[in-house]
Amino acid sequence: MTDIKKLVGESLAEIISAAKTGGPKVRVGLMAAGSELGAEELAHGARLAAQSGGSVHPVMIGPRVTGYEDLEWLCESACEADIGASLEAAIKDGSIAGAVALHYPFPLGVTTIGRVLTPSRGRPMILASTTGTSAVNRGEAMLRNAVYGIATAKALGIKNPTVGILNVDTAQPVFRALSRMAERGYGVTFGSSVRADGGAVLRGNDALVGAVDVCVTDTLTGNVLVKMFSSFTSGGAYETTGWGYGPSCGEGWGEVVSIISRASGAAVIANALNYTASVIAGGLSALVASELAAAKKAGLDDEIAALTPKAASAEEDVKAPPSEPTDEELHGVDVLEIENAVRSLWKAGIYAESSMGCTGPVVKLAARHVEKATAILKENGYL
DSSP: OHHHHHHHHHHHHHHHHHHHHTSOOEEEEEEOSOOTTOHHHHHHHHHHHHTTTSSEEEEEESSOOTTOTTSEEEOOOOOHHHHHHHHHHHHHTTSOSEEEESOOOBOTTEEEEEEEEETTTTEEEEEEEEEEESOSSHHHHHHHHHHHHHHHHHHTTOSSOEEEEESSTTHHHHHHHHHHHHHTTOOOEEOOOSSTTOOSEEOHHHHHHTOSSEEEOOHHHHHHHHHHHHHTTTTTSSBOSSOOSEEEEETTOOOOEEEOOTTBOHHHHHHHHHHHHHHHHTTHHHHHHHHHHHHHHTTHHHHHHHHSOGGGGGSOOOOOOOOOOOOEEEEOOOGGGHHHHHHHHHHTTOOEEEEEETTEEEEEEOGGGHHHHHHHHHHTTOO
C-alpha cells in the first residue's frame, strides 16, 4: 500500500508540474565539476533552474554537494573523465534528453549557438556560433552558422527570426550567398543595422543594441563576444548574464549538448539549463535538418563551393590507414590546417582523426604514436 501511495503521489506531482509549466519537464544533465568558481556554484545554478518555473529538470552528473540533496545526482565520481563518460552514456540511454557541459569534444562540423543579453536595450540576441566549428573554411562555416542560428531561433519559438552578418572577414561574400539563396526560395529574413545606412551587415554598435535576432559570425569572434557580454560587469572573472555558449548543431548531429564556461556564474548556468530544455522541447535537431534541407534546395552546396578557396581542390588524395582506438590528443594545430595535418599522419601510416575541443582543434590518435606523430607534424609545420 505504501508503494502504491508513493507512486500515486509522484504521478500527481508530475501532473501538477506539467500543468504549471505547460508540459512535461525536460531532463537536462549538468556537468557538476570543473568550474573555476567551485562545485557549489554549479549546484546553485541547477537549483535556480529547477525553481524557475521553466520546463527543465536538472540532473547533476558529478560529486554530490552538501546542502543540495533536493537535486538529482548521477555518477558521483570526481574524475572528469568518468563524468564525461557518464554524461555521454546518459544521453545515449535516454536518461537525459540533453546536457550542459563545461567542455565537450565536438567533431568538426558541429558548433554551438550562443545567446547573450545585449547591454544597450536588454534584448536577447543569438550568436551563431560560439564554440566548436561548423566547417574549416570560414565562408562555409559562417553560411552554415546562419542556417543553424535560424533553426535555433525557431526552436525557441521565434517563427521568423531576423538575421544579420557581423562585419568580419568574409561577411560580404556570405551575405551575397544568403541573398542568392533567398532569391531561390530559402526563408531568410534579413534584419538591419541601427546605423543610418542600414543593411544586414552589422557593426559593433548593432551587437550592443541587439539589432537582430540572429547575429552570424565566425566561431572565434562569437566566443569572444559571449565572454565580453557575459562578464564585462565583473571584470572578466565571473560571467553574470546571458545563456552561455549554447546548444550544439551540425549536419547529421542529433545530440543537444550546450556549453558553459568554467567562469559561468549561477545565473548563467540556470539560463543555460533552461535554454537547453527549451530548444529540446522545440525540436532543435529536427529543425536543423529541415533548415539544411531547405537551404540545400536553394543552392547551399553551390554557394559553399563558391566560398571555398580553389587551391583546396588540388590537395593530394591520401587514404586513411585502418582505424584504431584514439586515446590521446595533440593540441596546437590551426583550425584551417587540421585536416591537412591529419592527412600528413595518414601518409605516414598513422591513423588519426580531427576533432574540436573547447580550447581549439585537436588531433586524436593512439597514445603509442604520439612521439612519432609530433615529430611529423613539426616537420610539416603544423606544430
